[in-house]
Amino acid sequence: MKFHRISAIIERAMRKFLRSPALMMSSMIFPLMQLIVLGYAFGGKIKGIKVALVDEDRTVYSRDLRERFDAIVAGPQTMQVENYNSLSDATLDLRAGFVRAIVYIPVDYSRRVNQGNRPRIAFIEDNTDNFVTSEILGRMQDLVTDINQSLNPFQPGQPLTVPRPRLNPLVDLQVVELYPYIEYIKYLLSGSIAMSIFIVAMIGGGITFIDDKSRGLHEGYLVTPITKTELILGLTFSGAIIGLMAGTTITIIGGLIAGIDRLWDPVRLFYLMIVLGTTSVAMISFMFLLMVRVSDPLVPRAIFGVLNTLLYFPSGAIYPVEGFPKWLRWISYIDPFTYAVHALKALLLKNSGFPAIYSDILILGGFSVVLVSLSVAFFKRQI
Amino acid sequence: MSEPEINAIEVTKLKKQFGDFVAVKEVSFTVRTGEIFGLLGPNGAGKTTLIRMMTTLTPPTSGMAEVGGHDVVRDANGVRRAIGVIPQALTSDPELTARENMMIHAKLYGLTRAERERLIPQLLESVGLSEFTNKLVGSFSGGMRRRLEIARGLVHSPKIMFLDEPTTGLDPVSRTTVWEMITKLKESAGLTILLTTHYMDEADKLCDRIAIVDHGVLVALDTPTKLKDSVPAADIVEAEFENAPAGWNDTLEKLTGVASVSEHEGVCHISTNSGPLTVRELMDLARDRGVNVRRVSVQGTTLDDVFLYYTGRQLRDEASESVKRDLSHLYK
DSSP states (O other): OOHHHHHHHHHHHHHHHHHOTHHHHHHHHHHHHHHHHHHHHHHSOOOOEEEEEEESSOSHHHHHHHHHHHHHHHTTOOEEEEEESOHHHHHHHHHHTSOSEEEEEOTTHHHHHHHTSOOOOEEEEOTTOHHHHHHHHHHHHHHHHHHHHHBOSSSTTSBSOSOOOSSOSSOOOOOOOSSOOOOHHHHHHHHHHHHHHHHHIIIIIIIIHHHHHHTTHHHHHHTSSOOHHHHHHHHHHHHHHHHHHHHHHHHHHHHHHHTOTTTTOHHHHHHHHHHHHHHHHHHHHHHHHHHTTOOOTHHHHHHHHHHHHHHHGGGTSSSOGGGSOHHHHHHHHTOHHHHHHHHHHHHHHHOOOHHHHHHHHHHHHHHHHHHHHHHHHHOOSOO | OOOOOOEEEEEEEEEEEETTEEEEEEEEEEEETTOEEEEEOOTTSSHHHHHHHHTTSSOOSEEEEEETTEETTTTHHHHHHHEEEEOSSOOSOTTSBHHHHHHHHHHHTTOOHHHHHHHHHHHHHHTTOGGGTTSBGGGSOHHHHHHHHHHHHTTTOOSEEEEESTTTTOOHHHHHHHHHHHHHHHHHHOOEEEEEESOHHHHHHHOSEEEEEETTEEEEEEOHHHHHHTSTTOEEEEEEEESOOTTHHHHHHTSTTEEEEEEETTEEEEEESOHHHHHHHHHHHHHHHTOEEEEEEEEOOOHHHHHHHHHSSOHHHHHHHHHHHHHGGGGO
């Protein structure tokens, strides 16, 4: 193996790349747009959901409940309460989409409170939108907890005016947050960085490689004494350098947009470079293995969207892997995106050190060695 | 005592089969050091497959080929170092400049920086592209790109050059320039050149020897002159006479080498093995018989006649047939 031949292939690719900024632009614009649009679309707090309130009890207890409900609603402004006189009117408007849920206080609510007989209120939801219903349900849980604490479990119907027993039977959960609140745009950033490297791999390692092949440019190199290994290594390293450049650019621009704290921490930047470098090598070698026997220029264009969906979404970039069904988890295990996203999240969201990312780097590195070896084995040196 | 002549290329029973289709059928020939050797044949005759086997781009199914003393299968890298190849497709990088294209290739062959700095300007000068050294190849005409690729193929000082249809798609001026360049290469650098072409005039003008390839078979191999001489009665003498006596055409048929005589609108068409000899005898006979010769002309044998003789059809017929085949679905 001669290094001068590998460096000649790298030089060729770099000169072509620097002369045509289209690759760099396209590898940056899409992930940045996705980061901004998805980040702000999913990251915002849901506000002003219209909820119908039907009070058929109309007693002091139900009024107390309504006042507490109004207080909870007033804080985060998640909901906007509309009072209805009958459940049937509210149900009609729920079906028509004018309100997203109904809080129904039945006529026997106060009686059950007095009897200590499991007083009930109903929550009827339009569950076609999971995000909205889970948000309202969260607020409803707050309401129920608040009411339960106000009612004396030992003397039904009486407020807690007597001294509390020594052992409080209600468990109080204390929540400790390790990190400051993470906005969704920060959560999404790791996926966008990996996406920019994927686009470089797709365009440089897929589309340009096949285009050059179909234009006959490869024939000019295959008649020289270059070996298969030298050619694949040259193409992989040049692609990885471009991937690293794109990844670094998105890390900085995206990090500034998302507001990552202490972005310029030199130790973290060093670890980021290692992760971006190994991710670039892994993605480029993955692409070469897919394209090594392809000669039709339409193929990489046709599978671009498929690969994007298949690699990006199962990676945990936009939703945690723990929420996937079993078959989708298997895809995430063999997806280089998964390890890149995991390592980038550890560095960008938690500023974790090397122990948090070394397994990802080892997996991505091993992945690259296997994929490059397979690409060399399958590459046809002859026409 | 002179040194024994070493062949630059030796091809023995070389065969290439793609599935059921045999593209090259056990072809054998040798190319002598320092000659321009032409593979002439229509599209699809197997010329490119042959050249690809000799340049290690395609593995042969069977048979053997030695190029520059290296076996194309056992010592492919030895072959690659000894040859320069100009493939049929334009293979220079349009996104790079002429100099960059040259430099990348020079590095692939391991030339030192000093060698690159010395050779690249010289080679670009020799193909007339000095003033375009730093211009992007994407802005070049087809002829300029072909000249650049010839220079690029010479960057490692090969002993043998392969040119696959070097002038296909070029305008007449560019073709002439490329022809001049090829001739100059042979004369100045002492290169052995193997080229493929389907242009008769190109093969006739450039090649020391020509191999006619048809349907994967080598049907004839010799110098252009000898190939033409091998075609019987291919010279045509046209003459117009005054005062020709009765039976004059029958008399002409008895001249040496004449195969047939026909007359059309007062012009005699005489098919003969040797046009010049027939003209001399015809003039002598006319003077003796008192016949005035108003006009006489000789059309020598062309490589078209040679191709027709050896393959049973004309090269241009083959080309038009292939076009008809390609377009046949439009007429259904």
